[in-house]
Amino acid sequence: MRTARFIGDQVAGLLAFAVTATVFVLWLRYGFGAAGGPGPLFLWLSVGMNLLAWTLIGLVRLGDDSLRALARPSGGAAAAASRTGPGATGGGDGGAGGAAPLSLAVVIPAHNEEPVIDGAIASALRLFPRWDIYVVSDSSHDSTADIAAETGVNVLELLNNRGKAGALEAVIEEFDLTGTYDGVVILDADTELHAGYVEGVRAQLRDPAVAAVAGFVVAEWKPHERTVVGRLISAYRDRLYWMLQYLLRYGQTWRRTSVPFIVPGFASTYRSSALKKIDINPSGLVIEDFNMTFEVHRKRLGRISMHPGTKAYSQDPFTLADYVSQVRRWTLGFWQTVRRHGVWPGLFWFALFFYILEVVLVAVLLLAAVGFAVLLLLPDATGGLVLRWGVYEGGYDAVTAVLPLTAVAVGLFVPDYLLTCVLAAVRRRPGYLVYGLFFLPVRVIDAYLTLRTIPQAWTVGSNGRWTSPNRAAARL
Structure with missing residues (x-):
């Protein structure tokens, strides 16, 4: 076979x-x-x-990263940290010099996600202890909260529908996640993490200048589970993600540039010291991930990192109506964020312009x-x-x-x-x-x-x- x-x-x-x-x-x-x-x-x-x-800059980054990898010592505490499996102490970053690993909380905001919430939680449980996983059910009318509770993870139920940004803000404040953990992983309810996700996050957060790690999105490809329109959308998204990440964002997240316009909210990790300073839920925005990214750049909280090894799988829309609705939210959220933050001098806005x-x-x-x-x-x-x-x-x-x-x-x-x-x-x-x-x-x-x-x-x-x-x- x-x-x-x-x-x-x-x-x-x-x-x-x-x-x-x-x-x-x-x-x-x-x-x-x-x-x-x-x-x-x-x-x-x-x-x-x-x-x-940005493809040309990405090639320069590839050469730079390769040279740095060759120059990096293979033994010692850094190698030991890279071998540390995710799990104990939150599956965080093993620092150099024998420092305690960075602790990570996993937050999964969900609204009526009964069909997929168990998959997202099961994916997180393979990489994190259950006590480090927090599901916030944003006024769900189905069994989302009950399914989450049965897995033994932490569950917060909100009575009023606040939206994803409001749900994130509520769960972070309720459990004091930025005060308890060194970093917070944010996952969508239809996201499943690759086995190497935590290791990839750990390697990138080893640099203290990194404020956020962008997940590397992989479009699912299960044609037998989709209609013809669903397959078309999934194939189109696969091409789009491949181009944007390998040919655009890879160069934008080089350590000497760090000008990505978005840390995708489907699978992102923020250092707590940076997340404390981010206004997660300002009024008037339809989505949160563009705004959180602009906050990192505007407030100079650190650089944004991304590597193809930090993979996560996302479920794309199944119908054309859902696709149009999602793209409209994304584009509207982008323009709203540009409106909210305005222009400021720097490399980020030079590239964005x-x-x-x-x-x-x-x-x-x-x-x-x-x-x-x-x-x-x-x-x-x-x-x-x-x-x-x-x-x-x-x-x-x-x-x-x-x-x-x-x-x-x-x-x-x-x-x-x-x-x-x-x-x-x-x-x-x-x-x-x-x-x-x-x-x-x-x-x-x-x-x-x-x-x-x-x-x-x-x-x-x-x-x-x-x-x-x-x-x-x-x-x-």
Whole structure:
């Protein structure tokens, strides 16, 4: 069975690589030749300069980390600390010189998470003692609190729905977690930790300058448990996470940069000394993780660290409606946080400015390209009737003279699909080659929500309360 699986993985990888190489060569010939050279524009729309710049910085970080690892002594207290298993004394950081390990509390805020809460707790129990795990049920109407109580972990039930940020604030204050522990791990109720998560956190918190450790999100891939739409969302998210973390955030969390825009709330760890100074639950924000990250940067509480070894698994939305709702919350939360904190001098805002600029420009141009495509398709769809309208005919002729429909279709779709082919080769999942055909429409949805939520950040009030999406009881 293992031999067959190995052969299957290799064949899948070779297939995806062959498709990638073929499509890339054909697109280069078209994009830089017959179409008059729009290739660079479309390539920018698909990849972006920020991704390229931070990828290069990430390569520098990779070399720097490798050299530091070679120079680091292999024996002594540091090696002993890295061998210390999570569990006793909170599974924390074994410091150098025989210092006591850092104690860690695990907080799991939950609201009506009956299908998945047991999986999250079981995952945490594999790495932490039960007395260091705290579940806060935020006015749940199902059996979330009862399931948590049966496991023997600490449970706090809130009568009023305060939202995730309010629940975090309540449980930290109720049990004085920042006064009792050296660090606090925050998990979503649908998160499961990789076996190496605590070891990865321990290694990063060994640096006293680190204020927070960002978890490395891995999208679940269980196609037999999802509908076609659910598989499409999961595959799309896998590509998105891979690009953002390996090509963007890895460079942003280098010790000489430390400018990530978010410590994802699904699995994050904060040093207690920094968490005490963070305003976790300010009014008017729909989500908390962007704000907590900006607080770390704004108050200069320390640097943010991330490493691919600190993995955790997250369950993505199962329906398009839940996906749209989640992305809207994320983008709205980002713009609300930008509004709340404003601009301040420093490397963080220097990087953030160019990121925002590119995100907005790409969203505008992507939606404009879709508009052009509709403009060019309408004559065929209406049998040429729209061309009898003089204004439309003039616009149609002007657009087709500069950017024919084939250029829009090929220029937008192929670079985007190439990224999917690369991931299919890396992941050895040939199914991505099929789902990737529909990723561009999902990107259009993301672009629309990005622009739609900008004015809402200044006009829509938010109380932070959550409505749980559809969950699957089957876990990773």
